[in-house]
Amino acid sequence: MNKKKLLNSVLLYMTLFFSISVLAQSEPEVLKNWIALEEADFHYDVSYSVVKCNPNSKPTVLINAFNEDGTNPKVGFTLNFSDNNGNTAQVVVAPFTSKLGDMFIASCSSEKYSNLKFDYPENIDLTTVKVEITYQTQS
Template identity: 70%
Template structure:
C-alpha cells in the first residue's frame, strides 16, 4: 500500500501539537481540599478549598455555596480567619441572589461566581488556620 508522506507528516505534526497543548495545561495545585464550614440554621452550606491556580500564582480560596432550603432570597457571609499565632483576617461575601437548590462553585478556570473566590490571607498560617462563618440574609 502506498502511503502519502505529506499526510503522514500532517498527522505527526497534529499529534505533536496535541501533546504540547496537553502538557501546557496544568491542574490547580490543591493546598487544602474541600472542607465544610458550619451550616446555617436555614440550611445553607458553604465549603472551601485552597488552591494555587497556576504554579506561579498566589494561593486562593474557592468557595462552594449550596442552598438546601430556599427560605432566603439573598445570602451572604463573613469568614473570620485565625491561626495559632494570633493572626486574624476577615473576608465578607456580600449577600447574593439564591433560591432552593442553587449551587455556586468558584473555580480557577472561570470568572463565574468570582464573588466566591479570593486571595488566601497572607498572614494566616495554613497549618493552624481556623475559619468561623457568620451568615447574613437580605431581601
C-alpha cells in the same frame, strides 16, 4: 518531498503540538481540601478549599455554597480567618441571589462564580488556619 509525506509530517507535528498543549495544562494543586463550615440556622451550607490554580499563582480560596432551604432570597457571609500565631484576616462575600437547591462552586477554570473565589490571606498560616463564618441575609 512528496505531498503524502508532507501531509503526514504536518499531521504528526499538529498531533504532537496538541498533545504537548494538553499535557501543559495542569490541574490545580490542592493545598487544603474541602472543609465544611458551620451551617446556617436556615440550612445554608458553605465549604472552602485552598488551591494554587497554576504553579505560578498565589493560593486561592474557592467557595462552595448550597442553599438547602430557600427561605432567604439573598445570602452572603463574612469569613474570619485566624491561625495559631494570632494572625487574623476577614473576607466579606456580599449577599447574592440564591434559591432553594442552588449550588455555587467556584473553580479555577471559570469566572462564573467569581464572587466565591479570592486570594488566600497572605498573613494566615495555612497549616493552622481556622475559619469562622457569619451569615447575612437580605430580602
